[in-house]
Amino acid sequence: MIIRELLVTPIAFRDPPLLNATGVHEPLALRCVLRLVVDGGVIGLGECGGDRSQLDRLTAVAPALAGLNVLETTRVARAIDAALPGESAMGRRAAFSAIEVACLDAAGRLLGQPVVSLLGGAVRDAVPYSAYLFYKWAGHPGSTPDEWGEALDPDGIVAQARTLIDEYGFGSIKLKGGVFPPDREIAAIRALREAFPDHPLRIDPNGAWTPATGRRVAAELDGILEYLEDPSWGLDALAEVSATARMPLATNMFVNSFDTIAPAVATDAVQVILGDHHYWGGLRLSRHLGTVCETLGLGLSMHSNSHLGITLAAMTHLAAATPNLTYACDTHYPWNLADDVVKPGVLRFEGGAVPVPEGPGLGVELDPDALERQHRLYVDSGRQVRDDTGYARRFDPGYDPALPRW
Ligand SMILES: O=C([O-])[C@@H](O)[C@@H](O)[C@H](O)[C@@H](O)C(=O)[O-]
Numbered sequence: 001m002i003i004r005e006l007l008v009t010p011i012a013f014r015d016p017p018l019l020n021a022t023g024v025h026e027p028l029a030l031r032c033v034l035r036l037v038v039d040g041g042v043i044g045l046g047e048c049g050g051d052r053s054q055l056d057r058l059t060a061v062a063p064a065l066a067g068l069n070v071l072e073t074t075r076v077a078r079a080i081d082a083a084l085p086g087e088s089a090m091g092r093r094a095a096f097s098a099i100e101v102a103c104l105d106a107a108g109r110l111l112g113q114p115v116v117s118l119l120g121g122a123v124r125d126a127v128p129y130s131a132y133l134f135y136k137w138a139g140h141p142g143s144t145p146d147e148w149g150e151a152l153d154p155d156g157i158v159a160q161a162r163t164l165i166d167e168y169g170f171g172s173i174k175l176k177g178g179v180f181p182p183d184r185e186i187a188a189i190r191a192l193r194e195a196f197p198d199h200p201l202r203i204d205p206n207g208a209w210t211p212a213t214g215r216r217v218a219a220e221l222d223g224i225l226e227y228l229e230d231p232s233w234g235l236d237a238l239a240e241v242s243a244t245a246r247m248p249l250a251t252n253m254f255v256n257s258f259d260t261i262a263p264a265v266a267t268d269a270v271q272v273i274l275g276d277h278h279y280w281g282g283l284r285l286s287r288h289l290g291t292v293c294e295t296l297g298l299g300l301s302m303h304s305n306s307h308l309g310i311t312l313a314a315m316t317h318l319a320a321a322t323p324n325l326t327y328a329c330d331t332h333y334p335w336n337l338a339d340d341v342v343k344p345g346v347l348r349f350e351g352g353a354v355p356v357p358e359g360p361g362l363g364v365e366l367d368p369d370a371l372e373r374q375h376r377l378y379v380d381s382g383r384q385v386r387d388d389t390g391y392a393r394r395f396d397p398g399y400d401p402a403l404p405r406w
């Protein structure tokens, strides 16, 4: 159970031109893959964001992990805190979150148990995910159009939903909004409702609307959305929207740590929290978030960012172990799976849900050739940080990401 070494490999993988409130996804997304080498050669896997700051944190803490027990994650957290003096609480949590997943993967492999069992056991055999729709260009400028095609209007969004639902069987739909004036996005949601009468729908403009606009959109989409995610910027603004909205409000932006829950509850700003083990301190604390939400009468869903299979496996084990995670989870995986670094076969969608991997640990195996290929891509790209705004400005120099915009 004793950690010998942490290997951190930055990787890049292809990403389509997905639009959001602050710009456009660049042609390559970045992640870090962690390999935690434990006595006897067992390796625990982890995956997390690949920005330079996270890579630096992981590199800084790696030597402090040697000699610790993978099951004693509180001691691992303390070692990380000590190795990152001056780092923000959020930064320390981000480092711990990634390493904790690798610890639990290694522990599961050593014990012959799936990670879900280390989290208390599965309450579901498969975890439902939603079709995560994005406005998008036909392809990256200067490249041939990608296989997804353009989605800049309601017809394009409905076609994209159809593609994702036909391929993966998703039973609910999320639209990334905050890209176009709200009436255009309301029209897209209405078109989705007509095309998919039984699919729960959500929209997430990432705080792009003023509270007045948020109230108006909420009123117009009353009876159509299962929840409205981060319509406005900050908890006070969300509380203003929430005061008149009839559907639940959800957030991953403004409640993203345990100390931000109380202020949100005090003002009834949101009724659903989207957890994310990368930000909330790993899988065990994210499982605790479920208990806190249950206690406070809050709904619980799951946030995602561009990611590959190690993250999908971790999300699936966590969601399977969380009884009150009753909304379909977000995932970007269909956009990025072609460049995955895990061996194919284990992770699959059946009726929009990912069956919980059965093997020990996370249940996925690293493909060393794929890891090397994606690491090369990272090195050759020279990229170090995600910059959606900078990329948007290459094609529209006046692009202004200031929010709220409408
Ligand atoms: O991938 C994106 O563009 C999303 O906007 C992502 O960055 C968000 O963090 C996320 O999906 C969300 O729900 O806010």
Ligand SMILES: [Mg+2]
Pocket (backbone or CB within 6 Å): 204, 206, 229, 230, 251, 252, 253, 303
């Ligand atoms: Mg969101």
